[in-house]
Amino acid sequence: MILDPVHVAGAGMIRFGKHPAETTLETMGAQAATAAMRDAGVRAADVEALYVGHVFGGPVAGQRIGARIGLAGKPVSNHENYCSSGATALREAWIAVGAGLYDLVLVVGVEKMTDRVKGGVQPDPNDLDASIGFLFAAGHALSARRYMADYGATREQIAAVAVKNHAHSVANPYAQYQKPVSLGEVLGARPIAEPLGLLDCSPISDGAAAVVVASRAGLRRLGIRSAPRVAACALVSGTVQAGLGDVNEEDISRRAGAEAYRIAGVAADEIDVVEMHDCFTIAEIVRLEGLGVLPRGEGARLTEAGYTSLGGALPVNPSGGLLSRGHPVGATGAAQVCELFWQLTGRAGGRQVEGATTGLAYCKGGSVSGTDGASVTTVILTT
CATH class of the missing domain: 3.40.47.10 (Thiolase/Chalcone synthase)
Structure with a gap:
């Protein structure tokens, strides 16, 4: 092309x-x-x-x-x-x-x-997962449980995503929430689907x-x-899955990332800033790993260590992400590109990623029973 x-x-x-x-x-x-x-x-x-x-x-x-x-x-x-x-x-x-x-x-x-x-966003009523009550929050709670069991990650490390993104949004005048939250507040929030609580979930x-x-x-x-x-704008949809599989495989994210890297002619390690679809805290971790910008099984630990914070090696969601900037679903992809535009033109104010020349935005839209997702877009902007 x-x-x-x-x-x-x-x-x-x-x-x-x-x-x-x-x-x-x-x-x-x-x-x-x-x-x-x-x-x-x-x-x-x-x-x-x-x-x-x-x-x-x-x-x-x-x-x-x-x-x-x-x-x-x-x-x-x-x-x-x-x-x-x-x-x-x-x-x-x-x-x-x-x-x-x-x-x-x-x-x-x-x-x-x-x-x-009203309440949580649900899949189409005709979808098999929806018919048995397997809603988005339940799926991401399962992802978190599996990730913790497989890689020894802690509940605190997963909650660190929310702490980080709320801290970032303090400097974003467009964010729905503009105040920090503590680790204790995230861990003590009202349960939604164990182990995830209210502050692990993006708002309506x-x-x-x-x-x-x-x-x-x-x-x-x-x-x-x-x-x-706009160096790349890739779109992939989910493939049909057979058997139980691995809930955190994120093949759809891998394919979306690979397509964007191919079109843009860049490698995963050349990305300076990421706007990630963190509809739930665990989603940010496993999708970053799927894109190849973090090693598999290391995302939770690296988040806790500050790797994905402003000032870290790979700042993720300087806007505050979906968790704190908010998630009006049709607007999210455009908002991510706005943030990358401001970052690459040095106009992001107190959330500026210094020296950023290449940014990636990732959105995952919906689910279809029997597949590994509905749609994923990956956008790469360069200076």
């Missing part, structure tokens, strides 16, 4: 959290889109297409947002890939711009969950994030001399 260079020219977000009922999905999407356009210096008339990722937004949510920001009549497409929806929308924009179809497009990830989701959130995607000609039109390049 040979594509022309594709860049992120601007980024915009609103603060994630629990927004009042009168703050609609369309309002949030329009606010994030307007912020990204302002950041890039692009007018609505210059935007050639709109790509929108959402899960619970209803029919033609992208067109409803586009009409509010002056994009009525432009090509608009809507993308649902569960938690990977925002990054899947980016991938389609990356392909279109790289193929020379457009020079300037807008990507929006958006979700209003608090008035649509509302929010929106957006980026302007540009070709080299598009950058010239905007008067931008340089901008982070």
Whole structure:
């Protein structure tokens, strides 16, 4: 696959959290889109297409947002890939711009969950796992138990993911939670699915994030001399599993990482910063290992030792991640790319990873009974 260079020219977000009922999905999407356009210096008339990722937004949510920001009549497409929806929308924009179809497009990830989701997010009711009550929290609790048994990891080491990510989010004005939590608070939180408690789980959130995607000609039109390049945007889906298998094998993460490294022409050890889909504390650990950026079985120990903290060898989730920045599912992939854009342009403030030139964002969306997942996107940005 040979594509022309594709860049992120601007980024915009609103603060994630629990927004009042009168703050609609369309309002949030329009606010994030307007912020990204302002950041890039692009007018609505210059935007050639709109790509929108959402899960619970209803029919033609992208067109409803586009009409509010002056994009009525432009090509608009809507993308649902569960938690990977925002990054899947980016991938389609990356392909279109790289193929020379457009020079300037807008990507929006958006979700209003608090008035649509009660309790935990569940698989489709027709899914076999859902029918027997094997929900996401239960699956990740099983993962944690297995990981502790296989590698001698402790409950405290797994909880350290939440402590780290909440500490990072203190410096993120867009995060749902902006205060640290102690190890004792994580361990003493209300049980959800043993051994995981409330602070091991990402919250139900509302929010929106957006980026302007540009070709080299598009950058010239905007008067931008340089901008982070989308070096890769990979998408894989789960393969059918036979037998019991290993719950922490993470073959889907390995394949997604390998595809992104191949497209970008980089190795796992060249990544400077990671935005990881930490829907649960254990998920950050096993998925980092699946990507090959941490040795298998060592992720929990390295987290506790500060390896993945700001100032460590490989900072992970300087934004606070899903655990603390929040997880409005359709918006998460776009928010991760916003964070990488700010990191690679030196605009991340108190959470800046010094010297970062290559960043990776990972999203895993949903589950399908009998497979090792539904969708995984891996995005690599470089300077």
